[in-house]
Amino acid sequence: MGDRQNVKKIAIIGAGIAGLSAAYVLEKEAADNGISIEIDLIEKQSRIGGNILTERKDDFIVEGGPDCVFSEKPASLKLCEKLGLEKELLKTREEKKGTYVYWNNKLHDLPEGVILMIPTMIMPILLSSLISFPGKMRMALEPFIPKRSNLAEESLSHFVTRRLGKELLDKIAEPLVAGIHAGNPKSMSITASFPRFVELEQKYGSLIRGMLSRRKEMVSMMKGRTPKYTMFMTLKKGLQELTDNIQNTLIFTTKLTDKEVIAVIKKNSGYEASLKAGDIKFYDSVIIATPSYITSSLLRGVDSDLADKLMEIPYVSTATVSLAYSVADVNHIKNGFGFIVPGISNRKIMAATYTSNKFSYRAPEGSMLLRCFVGGAQNEDLVFLDNKEMIQMVKTELKDIVNIKAKPIFIKIYRWEKAMPQYVVGHIDRIKKIEELSAKHPGLYLTGSAYNGIGISDCITTSHKVAEEAVKFLKADGQ
Ligand SMILES: Cc1cc2nc3c(=O)[nH]c(=O)nc-3n(C[C@H](O)[C@H](O)[C@H](O)COP(=O)(O)OP(=O)(O)OC[C@H]3O[C@@H](n4cnc5c(N)ncnc54)[C@H](O)[C@@H]3O)c2cc1C
Known part of the structure; x- marks a missing residue:
């Protein structure tokens, strides 16, 4: 891609959906604008995908983090279409539709039309x-x-x-x-x-x-048309199909996994990123796609005011607990996508999804997959129960709320420590200030769920925007 002198080096720090989709757009936009680029996608963990994590267990498909995208925000669906994943998109099982609310010791229908x-x-x-x-x-x-x-x-x-x-x-x-x-x-x-x-x-x-x-x-x-998508959509093999497919399309991106960035500083007209292992790398532009409290610590040496503002965005921890059952043991749960539990009901779980009622292909014939949500702002301590206590707690909740007494075929627990940014009152002004401060550092861009929407589609939209801005900057820089 062009002579090496003019190759622009870009670091994307964090390989969740925000970092991956930034790399995807950056490659396309750079090619369209005739800019030669090399991207390092630097990820602390050994796997790419961040919170998007799908595991296969026997013939079950278990989502550790997100399990669907909201079709009213179409960025994820559009990206799936561009990646050739249209045939893999999966609607909800509308014949099983329905949500329940646990109140006064029983489940009530969430009124239709809400x-x-x-x-x-x-x-x-x-x-x-x-x-x-x-x-x-x-x-x-x-x-x-x-x-x-x-x-x-x-x-x-x-x-x-x-x-x-x-x-x-x-x-x-x-x-x-x-x-x-x-x-x-x-x-x-x-x-x-x-x-x-x-x-x-x-x-x-x-x-x-x-x-x-x-x-x-x-x-x-x-009128007269079948909607292309249901309100919630997923992919047949799970949402990780999206992140796996993005990374497989990247041509000018080197994936550096098991590499933690510990600081970014300004150097000449670009930036230097220091890795925990000791290497220091130079980049013309840096896109940071880590949770904002990590972004804050990375940028302390660039701009302490920006670092302070980033630190103000609070995060909470959650956990998901998936349980597989034989249908014979839970045959009283025929319909519905799951139930939600109001805080005033004083229970320990926030909600449960009847995963295999909501989407096909999630459990083999004769089995059911169910997933409970634990923690959040109002019950965060529960995320850190040890596995034995967590399982006991979730089983008691399911017995009391939905009368499940059977032994599960398996249980899988995923803890998401400080993974959910909280848009507390003042968020809009805070983000405006963060945008103003980061604009003072040409070639530096921030993306991820902390800023302009916490869903997968929001992250894709924000990353699209910053990748376009990065290409504009690199183009101007090369002239
Ligand atoms: C349990 C759960 C359920 C959810 N359900 C849904 C849902 O159904 N639908 C939906 O739309 N959204 C859902 N969300 C929200 C959505 O998953 C997230 O907003 C989105 O995945 C965030 O992507 P991200 O790339 O911003 O961050 P992340 O996925 O957190 O990626 C950040 C990456 O940065 C890496 N990193 C951190 N520090 C460093 C460092 N110093 N150096 C290098 N790398 C670093 C991390 O390892 C990670 O891979 C859910 C979230 C959770 C936790």
Whole structure:
């Protein structure tokens, strides 16, 4: 790719989906712009993929971290299509659809039509055994509550209570959001975590009216057509198919696994990265795709103000515990994608997914795979129970909540220590400041789940943007 003098060297630090997708876009954009590049993708662990981790056990497919992508944010699906993985994309098993909420010692249906946390169908709410009569009346008032004129960041609990009432917050919004962000609704920023809801309120004056109007548009757009995707999508062999496929397409990227970067400093017109093993490498540009508290420690020598701001983003730990059963032992669980557990129910797990009900190919005929979520902002200590205590705790929860008493065929535990960034109130300003400070260092870019969205698609979108910026910088630098 061109003569060696003009080859631009780039380091991408961290090989999760953010680092990998940055490498993917960088290669394509550099080729399109006629720039010769060599990328070092530097990863601390022996494996590439970060939180995306799929394991095969017998004929089961077990996801350690994320298990699906949200199709309303299409970046992951588009990337799968570009990688030729369209045929591997897997819809949810709509015939098994349904979510339950554990409240007052039993499972209730999450009323049909509740999208994320906003009710969009009247009858299912009216008939719901989950919400009390005063709670239903309070929800019905939502369209008449004036929109907020103050646009300062607001906490999730304040926003939901203000619009839909405390009961909806406690029984629906909090557990649904805990399942995604593992966060505490009192400190989480609605503006940073779910900007769409704030936009709906501002545009339509009501979340319910806004959602209904969007639903109508969707229905008329889709008239007579089968939707290409369901709300949640995955890949047949598991989400690691995505990260494995990205790395297999990379041509100008050297993957340096088992290599931990301990510092980045400015040198001449580029950057030097020091590895724990002692090597020091020079790069024209550096993209850092590690969790922000690690990025902070790497950049202390470049800009201490930036390092301080990065350190302000809190993280929490979670764990997933997958259990395989013989169908004969759990044949009372026929339908549903799983249940969520509101904090007010005072249980130890946050949620459980009936994995093999949600997606095909997850368990062999005659077996069922189920996955529990542990930890998060409200119960973080539980992540660090030893395996024996963790298994005992999860089994007790499953017995009490869903009456599973059988011995599992196997159990797999994955702990995700400080892996979930928390978008607490103040996040938007913090990110603005981080962007301002990092812009003072040409050729330095930050990406990952800490900044502009925690989902896989958000990471891909952020990485796409920074890779394009890096190519612009390298192009200008070469002229
Ligand atoms: C349990 C769980 C379930 C989730 N479920 C979903 C879901 O269903 N759908 C969804 O869209 N999102 C989900 N998410 C969120 C999503 O998985 C993450 O936001 C995303 O994978 C983060 O990718 P990343 O590349 O930013 O970070 P990571 O995957 O954390 O990658 C960062 C990489 O940097 C490496 N690294 C760290 N320090 C160094 C260093 N000093 N030198 C070199 N390398 C270093 C790490 O080893 C790691 O590989 C879930 C997250 C968790 C934890």
